[in-house]
Amino acid sequence: MFRLAWPIVALQLLQVTYNIADTFWLGQFDTDALAAISLAFPLIFLLISLAGGFTAAGSILVAQYTGADSDTSAGRVAGQTLSFVSVLAIGLGIVGYVLTEDMLAVLPSQQETKEAVIPLAADYMEVFFLGIVFMFGFFVFSALMRGYGDTKTPMRVMLASVAVNVVIDPILIFGVGPIPQLGIQGAAIATVASRGLGSILGVYILFWTDAGPDVQLSHLKPDLGVIKDIVRLGVPTALEQSASAFAMVTLTAMIVLFAPPVVAAYGLGNRIASLIFLPAMGLGRATNTMVGQNLGAGNAERAERAVHLAAAAAAGILLVVAVVVYAFPDPLAEAFVNENIENAQATIDFSSEYIRIRAFEFAFIGLLQVVLGAYRGAGNTKTALAFSLVALWIGRVATVGVLAFDPIPLVGTIPFTTFTGYGLGPRGFWIGMALGNIVGGIAAALWFTRGTWKDAYIDEAPRGAPAGGEE
Template sequence: MTSTQPSSSITDGGLVRPMFELAWPIVVIQLLQVMYNVADTFWLGRLSSDAVGAMSIAFPLIFFLISVAGGFTTAGSILVAQFTGADSEGSAGKVAGQVLSFVSILAILLAIAGYFLTDPMLAVMPSQGATTEQVVPLARRYMETYFLGLPFLFGFFVFTSLMRGYGNTRTPMRIMMVSVAVNVVLDPLLIFGWGSLDGMGVQGAALATISARAVASVLGLYVLFFTSAGPTVGLDDLLPDLGFIWKIVRIGTPSALEQSTSSLAMISLTAMVVQFAPPVVSAYGLGNRLASLVFLPAMGLGRATNTMVGQNLGARKPDRAERAVWLAAKVGAGVMFAVAIVAVLFPGPIVGVFMATGTKQADATIRLGSQYLRIRSVEFVFMAVLQVLLGAYRGAGNTKLAMAFSMITLWLGRVPTVYFLAFVRDMGPTGVWIGMAFGNIIGAIVAALWFTRGTWKRTVIDEPGVAVADGDGE
């Protein structure tokens, strides 16, 4: 596997082609990422509505622990992009090795902690009635199995982030295709069983996912150590270097806090939703899965912007970096407007694909999920702009700014609005759906106003492999 995306195309020439070449494989990767969850949801939806609800409860709690280490993969992407743009291949490889070893250790510790803390975490959820009796026990089994495979999950996360910073997004896409194919084959076999193999239900869905992740992690390590497709990494690069580790920790900590507070917001929202009946919980989880699917173009452009900004600032071309941001914002807004129209016109058929049990509870889930998707379509354009701007801030190393705007989106926009509308104004599930959309609208407006100040155009490297600037970008 060799890189088809040289750094020179990112820092020189036109902007449209390198942006497109970076973005479309990222969109595919994100699509394939969602396919893990969609495949689980598709098959569990044929098992029972409660099984889908179990994933709705489990995912925010799992994501909370994942986010603790996830921010440091962001730091790796930022540093690799800026060192690559500054034409410092040796430093990019060193960063890659340090991130890989550092995050691997964290992943093992978090896997152990997650397994033993599953019950206390579920106890935080104020579920009631049928949800407590029917859904929470399934969520427990799913989480315990999932946590055991957490290191495999992080292996591919690290690989993808490092390759994205380097400017090669096609190789991770190919590996992701293999991984998803493994998951799609294993899901029905492990959930329902086949022949002498007994079905494992929700545990089977978790086991299928982590098995597929293990395949992807092994292939990713092979690419990093034995090919020229990404930053050159050697075994000696894995040995701790306190200078590089400090850079990773300092840049990655705000991203880790951002992801952690995001997951806490998800937990808070889920804690509110589980107070409703099981169909509402299932509709919320299903709606979030669909939202993550339709947000793919915005997410892809945001991550492509991360690399474009990082490499161009590393090459000391801030004006080119800014032009790339505005290009991505315009394209993202246009694409998401078209997606919003489809979501408004055809919410029922879209949601119905994932619920086919033919029960009254399933019918209620489809009705509520359709309402959710239609209401959230209002935020789609704002979501695109917000993701591009967050990508710009991260690419510059301004992870504190990205954290601040994410917190505004969730903790000033989404969480209090959901609580106010759903419980204070007694709007029920409709209040939840409206509040979910409101957060991204507020976040996008604030992030765009700050972006026009231009104070974000800094790098986190001074000279290749030597010093690190402040990087806070105010």
């Protein structure tokens, strides 16, 4: 399990490096641009998540067929996943580009945020959606290889992609020589170009090397039987990811009621938290593969042992991290914000408070990610959906609404807030964000002990494909 997990953690670290690079360089460029990516990312993720669930479905099926020693079926599923998700990505890119301004217009922004931040968010989103189809190749490649049990190859591809991004990001943001200063659009172009490189490398590896499942070009031709399996497993996961994205959009609609320093602190704190949660995400995805392959091989007891080990490791590691972060939040925030730009100190102060409060949830996010990974690996994607909804909408969104705002909004005198009275303002927002994973982690773990997740999803071959023969 740890051999599977460490490359996933490294890959996720590299994945976050994209966001960290944008956050760092835009934090040196302009706090309004930093706030803009805080608004843009949830809306982008909302559309990406619609296709991402089907990528996860491909990973689940490949894992179980690999465990059942059916490499041809795993290859057929991989090809169908790639072609199906690519078509979805093209459609989502078109929809996202056309609806960018409409999506941002829905956010009930505070006036200063509306004038200074929203136009920058639109610039970032439009470039991103134009290039989104070039990014999905790597998402599919990484998920399929993870299901197969090869997590090192995607890590190496991601390393090459991130290296390109780190080099060209500041060049395009600030401009060098004949290259003009593109600001936030430069950050978007750098991300799309470098991720596109990862997609090209990933597709090449799947079809023209011996790594991963045995995928043939003929496997790209639509096979309704396999597509039904992908859809059946993928829809709950797509709904889960979409619900997560919509929760982020809802929270974004709430945070923009505050002034730009609070919005920027929210985005900065989320980026830092996403970096800290990498061990949990890695162990959760390794658990997905371990459970899938062991159930495919008929070894439910070993699958359960893997879950217990991963949950203990993830919670333990993040508990140690939580103590350190709680004690020293200021250096984390200060590392990303140029103290000489406008509102820098206010952004740092709000970010430090946000990070310290969220430290209380760290161990619980480890528990939640591992248990959700177990449900997905078993093909119980509806169960994973249910507990994600509990964590996001009951534990987080509802709690933020109650704690952060008054029943009646009143313009007050607290710096950088628009609400006073009984509401806790930004601090209530931070507390609500932390409670979501605490509630979700406890609920998902208690349900897991019932043991109803232990049946494999697959039979012997993809539905609609020949069982035997070439198997």
